[in-house]
Amino acid sequence: MSGARRLETRIRSAASEGRIALMPYVIAGHPTLDGFARTLLQVANEADVVEVGLPFTDPTADGPVIAEAARKALAGGANLDHALGAVKEARAASEACFVLMSYLNPLLARGAERVCKELVEAGFDGLIVPDLPLEESLELREPADASGLALIQLVTPLTPTERIAKLSAATRGFLYAVTRKGTTGARAEAESIHAYLDRVGSVCGLPICAGFGLREPDQVQALLGHAHGAVVGTALVERLSAGEDPRPFLQEFRGPGCNSQ
Amino acid sequence: MIEKQGQRTNPPVNEWPDANGRYGSFGGTYVPEILIPALARLQQAVDERLHEPLFQAKLQAEASCWIGRPTPLTPARRLGERWGGELWLKREDQAHTGAHKINNALGQALLARSMGVRRIVAETGAGQHGVATAAACARLGLPCTVYMGSIDVARQAPNVARMQLFGAEVHSVESGDATLRAAIDEALRDWSHDPEGTYYLLGSAVGPHPYPYLVRELQSVIGLEARAQLYEASGRLPDKVVACVGGGSNAIGLFHAFRNDEGVELHGIEAGGRGMAMGEHGSTLTRGSTGVLHGTKSYLLQDSEGQIMETHSISAGLDYPGVGPEHAYLLESGRARYHSASDEEALAALAECAKTEGILPALESAHAFAGARRLAEENPGELILIGCSGRGDKDLGILMQANGGPGA
Numbered sequence: 001m002s003g004a005r006r007l008e009t010r011i012r013s014a015a016s017e018g019r020i021a022l023m024p025y026v027i028a029g030h031p032t033l034d035g036f037a038r039t040l041l042q043v044a045n046e047a048d049v050v051e052v053g054l055p056f057t058d059p060t061a062d063g064p065v066i067a068e069a070a071r072k073a074l075a076g077g078a079n080l081d082h083a084l085g086a087v088k089e090a091r092a093a094s095e096a097c098f099v100l101m102s103y104l105n106p107l108l109a110r111g112a113e114r115v116c117k118e119l120v121e122a123g124f125d126g127l128i129v130p131d132l133p134l135e136e137s138l139e140l141r142e143p144a145d146a147s148g149l150a151l152i153q154l155v156t157p158l159t160p161t162e163r164i165a166k167l168s169a170a171t172r173g174f175l176y177a178v179t180r181k182g183t184t185g186a187r188a189e190a191e192s193i194h195a196y197l198d199r200v201g202s203v204c205g206l207p208i209c210a211g212f213g214l215r216e217p218d219q220v221q222a223l224l225g226h227a228h229g230a231v232v233g234t235a236l237v238e239r240l241s242a243g244e245d246p247r248p249f250l251q252e253f254r255g256p257g258c259n260s261q
Numbered sequence: 262m263i264e265k266q267g268q269r270t271n272p273p274v275n276e277w278p279d280a281n282g283r284y285g286s287f288g289g290t291y292v293p294e295i296l297i298p299a300l301a302r303l304q305q306a307v308d309e310r311l312h313e314p315l316f317q318a319k320l321q322a323e324a325s326c327w328i329g330r331p332t333p334l335t336p337a338r339r340l341g342e343r344w345g346g347e348l349w350l351k352r353e354d355q356a357h358t359g360a361h362k363i364n365n366a367l368g369q370a371l372l373a374r375s376m377g378v379r380r381i382v383a384e385t386g387a388g389q390h391g392v393a394t395a396a397a398c399a400r401l402g403l404p405c406t407v408y409m410g411s412i413d414v415a416r417q418a419p420n421v422a423r424m425q426l427f428g429a430e431v432h433s434v435e436s437g438d439a440t441l442r443a444a445i446d447e448a449l450r451d452w453s454h455d456p457e458g459t460y461y462l463l464g465s466a467v468g469p470h471p472y473p474y475l476v477r478e479l480q481s482v483i484g485l486e487a488r489a490q491l492y493e494a495s496g497r498l499p500d501k502v503v504a505c506v507g508g509g510s511n512a513i514g515l516f517h518a519f520r521n522d523e524g525v526e527l528h529g530i531e532a533g534g535r536g537m538a539m540g541e542h543g544s545t546l547t548r549g550s551t552g553v554l555h556g557t558k559s560y561l562l563q564d565s566e567g568q569i570m571e572t573h574s575i576s577a578g579l580d581y582p583g584v585g586p587e588h589a590y591l592l593e594s595g596r597a598r599y600h601s602a603s604d605e606e607a608l609a610a611l612a613e614c615a616k617t618e619g620i621l622p623a624l625e626s627a628h629a630f631a632g633a634r635r636l637a638e639e640n641p642g643e644l645i646l647i648g649c650s651g652r653g654d655k656d657l658g659i660l661m662q663a664n665g666g667p668g669a
Contacts, residue, residue: 057569058442058554060449061293067436079566104291104553109567131291131553135281156295158456163297178295180454 002148003125007173010097011207011228014048020223021048022253023209025233028054029078030069031240037086044094046250054083054102061130065234069241084122091123099126113143126150126173134170152176157196168204175204178212197226217252282470284590290469292556299456306376307471320368328357334490339617346637347644351487358393360651361511366393368479370401373460380404383462384448386413386441387578388420389651390464395429405429408447410440413577420655438571441581445555465508466585469556473585480514488518501526501636504648505628507579509588511650530632532574533601543572545584546592546599559586575604576624602631608663610634623651
């Protein structure tokens with residue numbers, strides 16, 4: 001089964017259980033190089049899809065928490081080979097899907113074809129490249145499609161609906177909907193996020209996963225009916241940076257309904 | 262020497278970038294999706310207004326009465342005698358706020374105002390672009406925030422004070438390498454938080470399309486003036502045009518008017534720093550490789566994993582691991598050549614220029630002088646046009662330190 005198909009199936013099966021697919025984000029080599037494999041497996045066992053961030057020296061799409069954690073991981077020796085090795089182990093021991101989030105330059109340094117092949121071999125199902133818009137993506141999209149690796153597109157609240165439709169047609173596995181955190185109250189924010197996600201849903205046939213600024217279990221629960229999955233990034237990275245066990249935190253997101261059934 | 266006859270007609274229309282913002286295989290728009298609509302709006306403003314007569318009239322009026330254009334072209338006779346060439350200096354150090362940066366800052370600020378934005382953000386390395394942006398924003402009544410690496414804040418303190426006097430908010434950036442590159446990272450983050458109301462006033466010919474094009478168009482006044490002035494004064498075109506290259510805006514601005522003059526060699530001089538070991542220099546084109554950083558595909562200083570390397574230069578403005586995509590194209594196409602000059606060579610050339618011509622170039626510009634010196638010594642008697650991109654007053658602290666303390 002291709003990565004794209006696996007991702008779609010996994011996320012849809014969460015929906016059929018009446019819950020939001022949980023997509024935790026971890027940074028390769030964080031909190032420590034040696035401890036990462038264990039952290040990854042702990043997180044994978046609580047997750048539907050694990051997003052593994054490859055640290056980059058210039059993470060312009062990330063906020064200060066993730067940027068600082070990535071800096072530490074790089075200083076500790078994190079790199080692509082290490083991430084591939086850790087995912088290979090975790091994939092063998094868990095049911096979760098794995099997606100790499102990497103800025104473009106480290107991927108180009110490895111070579112577009114080679115990196116797609118190596119990612120698939122390690123057990124990655126998909127790839128998210130935050131600084132690669134659709135128009136520039138051909139050199140990566142072709143080898144990704146050829147090797148069955150899902151190149152996942154992102155949309156934002158500022159993306160015109162016409163463009164969302166174009167990105168929905170191009171994405172594989174699921175569509176990543178960036179939900180920017182506004183400055184207004186939580187309720188008003190949730191309402192505008194719902195309207196945005198519904199706009200995305202009206203033109204997208206694949207599952208929609210929301211991310212950026214989701215910190216609390218009730219925020220994620222509130223997405224039911226509007227999105228199929230939710231990325232929890234910064235809030236998890238903060239806990240890992242503090243040396244906490246990620247499992248109790250992630251279990252809160254699975255919701256009482258899921259645990260009691 | 263090559264005599265140039267009948268070269269006063271305007272060069273043909275721009276060949277690059279193509280419709281996709283590409284210079285050969287370089288350039289492009291490598292940004293997060295959140296910035297795509299903002300870049301589309303910028304593209305539209307550039308297409309509709311940049312070359313529109315009313316906008317150009319406004320820009321040229323301000324360039325004349327506020328920047329002080331045209332800047333002089335100065336024969337450097339005593340320096341030329343020492344180095345063995347006929348040297349002419351294009352004096353961007355005489356532009357308002359002390360460097361070529363103001364040409365771009367004013368043009369983009371005018372464009373931003375016409376787009377109805379609420380505020381301007383900018384990055385700065387040496388502080389010259391920050392000062393120019395702060396001044397242009399003051400002149401046009403636009404709120405301005407400048408990001409500057411904390412190392413640069415420390416080594417260019419007078420420029421921080423100037424920005425603040427012009428009413429700009431200056432943010433010292435502690436993250437990353439705490440120089441120009443970290444400042445760009447941070448300015449991009451700021452822009453990503455409010456792409457609709459904020460205009461990112463990028464200071465060099467780098468970044469996603471259409472910035473490298475926009476900056477080149479606004480800086481090409483340097484070469485257009487110099488070409489006409491030199492022809493007027495000497496009846497010919499230069500054998501060589503020499504400019505320093507960090508991101509490369511003054512160099513592309515100087516080179517552009519000469520790109521179709523076949524007999525004119527174009528030479529860019531990068532920061533050789535303390536030596537050619539990785540991390541000790543900023544020689545992106547001479548020592549780097551292809552990659553993507555800050556929205557564009559170009560040459561980069563990177564390791565085998567694609568991680569961006571730290572750089573060093575005595576001049577903050579050249580302390581950058583990337584370079585504008587058009588320079589990468591000029592290198593690959595062979596139209597321009599790139600060399601590097603060390604900290605030491607730059608300091609020596611600066612001292613010679615100051616003593617023989619009564620002109621104190623910026624440390625960045627001093628690299629162009631150092632490169633010109635080598636080229637003049639290798640090719641005696643040639644006519645060399647040197648881009649004096651800025652003045653060295655901002656560098657007095659570093660210069661006094663390099664000379665062994667105040668008064669040494």
